Amino acid sequence: MNSVKSMENVDSVNVPLxxxxxxxxxxxxxxxxxxxxxxxxxxVDGVSLRVDAGETxxxxxxxxxxxxxxxxxxxRLIEPTSGxxxxxxxxxxxxxxxxxxxxxxxxxxIFQDPFSSLNPRQTVRQILTAPxxxxxxxxxxxxxxxxxxxGLRPEHAARYPHEFSGGQAQRIGVARALAxxxxxxxxxEPVSALDVSVQAQILNLLKDLQREYGLAxxxxxxxxxxxxxxxxxxxxxxxxxxxxxxxxxxxxGSAAHPYTHALLSAVPLPDPDAERARERIxxxxxxxxxxxxxxxxxxxxxxxxAAGPCATERPALRAIASxxxxxxxxxxxxxxxxxxxxxEERTS
Numbered sequence: 001m002n003s004v005k006s007m008e009n010v011d012s013v014n015v016p017l018x019x020x021x022x023x024x025x026x027x028x029x030x031x032x033x034x035x036x037x038x039x040x041x042x043x044v045d046g047v048s049l050r051v052d053a054g055e056t057x058x059x060x061x062x063x064x065x066x067x068x069x070x071x072x073x074x075x076r077l078i079e080p081t082s083g084x085x086x087x088x089x090x091x092x093x094x095x096x097x098x099x100x101x102x103x104x105x106x107x108x109x110i111f112q113d114p115f116s117s118l119n120p121r122q123t124v125r126q127i128l129t130a131p132x133x134x135x136x137x138x139x140x141x142x143x144x145x146x147x148x149x150x151g152l153r154p155e156h157a158a159r160y161p162h163e164f165s166g167g168q169a170q171r172i173g174v175a176r177a178l179a180x181x182x183x184x185x186x187x188x189e190p191v192s193a194l195d196v197s198v199q200a201q202i203l204n205l206l207k208d209l210q211r212e213y214g215l216a217x218x219x220x221x222x223x224x225x226x227x228x229x230x231x232x233x234x235x236x237x238x239x240x241x242x243x244x245x246x247x248x249x250x251x252x253g254s255a256a257h258p259y260t261h262a263l264l265s266a267v268p269l270p271d272p273d274a275e276r277a278r279e280r281i282x283x284x285x286x287x288x289x290x291x292x293x294x295x296x297x298x299x300x301x302x303x304x305x306a307a308g309p310c311a312t313e314r315p316a317l318r319a320i321a322s323x324x325x326x327x328x329x330x331x332x333x334x335x336x337x338x339x340x341x342x343x344e345e346r347t348s
Contacts, residue, residue, distance in 0.1 A: 015089040017184055017216050018051040018107075023073050023083035025066075029291060042290045043069040045240035045298075047083075048317070049218075051184065056210070056217040058231030058248070060224055060263065062287055066240040067220045068112070071188040074218060075109050076100060087184075105135060108177040112189040114169035118161040124172055125157040131179045140181055149212075150175045150205060167198035174205065178213070186218045191226055203229050224267045228252060233323075236260050239298040240290055242317060246324040256320055256331035259283075259299050297329065305330050 026040040044066045051057045059067050072078045074085055076092055085092045087103055095103070111117035118127055128143050144154035150171040161169055170190060177185050187206070191199040207230060209215060221227050227234060228248060235245040236257065244257040255261055265281040283302045288294055294301050300310040309329050317327040 016050045016086075017053045017088060018049070018074065018218070019086045020047060020049045020070075020074060021084045021086075023047045023070065023085070024081045025069055025073055025078065026081045039291055042240050042293060044073065044080075045290075045293070047237070047240070047242055049074075049235060049242070051216050051218060053183065054210075054214050054216055055232040056219055056230055058227035058234040059218060059220045059237060060222060060227050060234060061237035063222060064287055064290070065237045066290070067222075067237055068188050070237070071109065071186050071218065071220055075107055075186050077109070101135065105180045106183045107186070108180065108182040108184070109186045109188065110170075110173050110177050110190045113193055114166060114173045115161060117173055118169060120161050122160070123157065124159055124161070127161075127172065128157075128176055128179055131176065135180065137180075140179065146175050146179060149178070149209070151201075165198075166194050167201060170194065170198075170202055171205065174202070174209070178209065181213065182215070184216045184218070186220070188220050189222070190219075192221060192223065199226060206230060224252075224263055228267075236263065239288060239293055241298060241327065243299065243328065244326045245317070246321075250321070250324050256324065256326040257299075257328050258303050258305055258332075297327075299328075305332070 023044050024042075024046060025044040026042055028040055029038045030036060031038045047066070047070055049057065049059075049070075059070065061067055069078070073080050073083075076085065080093060083093075087107060090103070092100065092103060122130075124147070125143050128146055129139060132139050143157045147154060147156055152168060152171055152175070156164075156168075161172070164172065173190070190206075191202050194202065203226060206217065206219075210217065217230070219227060219230055231248050233245065233247050234251045235242050236251075236259065237243070238259050244251065244255065244260045246255075251260065252264065255264060262281040262283050265278070269278070285302050288298070288301055294311075296312050297303070297306070297310040297315055300306040303310065307330065313329070315327045315329050317325045319325050320331055
């Protein structure tokens with residue numbers, strides 16, 4: 001019987017829980033009745049990421065930058081054009097579905113829209129026991145107990161998805177992801193479709209479950225406030241590439257890439273005086289098309305600092321400090337955007 005390397009000893013051998021190297025995904029574009037190939041959309045263009053056991057990597061960027069495509073590549077819901085994805089040192093992109101099945105016990109996903117990801121014809125009990133049926137395993141714990149862990153009531157097991165609010169439906173999605181006791185959960189904008197108060201509840205739930213189960217997360221969002229609440233490290237994406245990565249406090253306090261500065265300037269500050277005094281960075285132009293990206297630096301068409309090399313040479317992601325990498329020819333860290341220090345606390 002084929003087996004997959006256990007993930008239990010990841011920490012002891014200093015191997016990352018998840019590692020993606022130079023991921024590329026291109027979607028063909030076809031025109032006309034003959035379906036003539038007109039080009040390729042470069043949805044993901046050379047993304048490398050690392051997630052260690054127990055940490056949360058936040059992945060942020062504008063809509064259309066490729067974040068959700070990265071999520072599906074990491075979980076092998078779609079296949080990469082090139083590049084590799086490894087879990088506990090085991091390369092996944094070469095595994096067939098039979099060999100991937102035991103890996104999926106440790107690698108789960110929470111989707112953006114809870115209702116479209118839940119089968120409307122199944123009860124909550126059927127939805128939460130489906131992972132066990134797929135794996136051919138007995139349930140780890142009763143469905144009622146799993147529901148209580150995510151803040152729902154045992155009697156909810158007999159209901160259908162349409163009988164729940166958006167926040168409750170997302171809790172069902174969280175419960176399904178946790179059913180097999182995974183080590184890593186990829187969260188694809190799990191709170192973007194929810195009201196602000198419900199977002200806070202889901203973020204607090206994710207943090208509580210992380211402490212209880214020792215989970216690692218890849219948390220994808222375009223809301224930097226939500227990412228700040230939950231992340232250990234943050235990677236910023238622009239037009240299919242990672243342009244900056246650092247630990248949370250470094251990125252929010254002394255970002256180096258001009259695109260990151262523009263994103264941070266849109267995040268409201270808790271100090272009203274500081275909020276009124278600071279200058280908002282407004283980017284000119286629209287996000288370029290991934291069907292025909294700019295030459296050189298992908299951000300140069302909207303960057304106020306763009307100069308000669310930016311048009312001809314694509315900047316590589318390079319270290320400018322310990323744990324802080326940036327893809328920019330002219331990185332220039334700015335002062336902290338807020339005089340109020342950030343402290344870890346529960347979202348209210």
